[in-house]
Amino acid sequence: MKTAISIPDKLFRAADQYAKSHGFSRSKLYTEAVAKFLEQHPSELITKQLDEIYSSEPAKLNGTIATMQFGSIEKEEW
DSSP states (O other): OOOOOOOOHHHHHHHHHHHHHTTOOHHHHHHHHHHHHHHHOHHHHHHHHHHHHHTTSOOSOOHHHHHHHHHTSOOOOO
16 A cells, blocks of 8 residues: 655655665565554554443443352352
């Protein structure tokens, strides 16, 4: 997919020079940079999606479900 982005001239020149000196295209450089960024920040996306899903749900614990959950835990002697 083709896209157009705006970045500062200084950053563009540095990225262009880096790509040329390492023998690959700017497209490859930008693709790898974005992939690396997303690898390093996956939880932010997941958290945002979960926040959106649960933002309209009440945050209180359902009593019936809590009773069932606690009842399913095996009793142990201490």
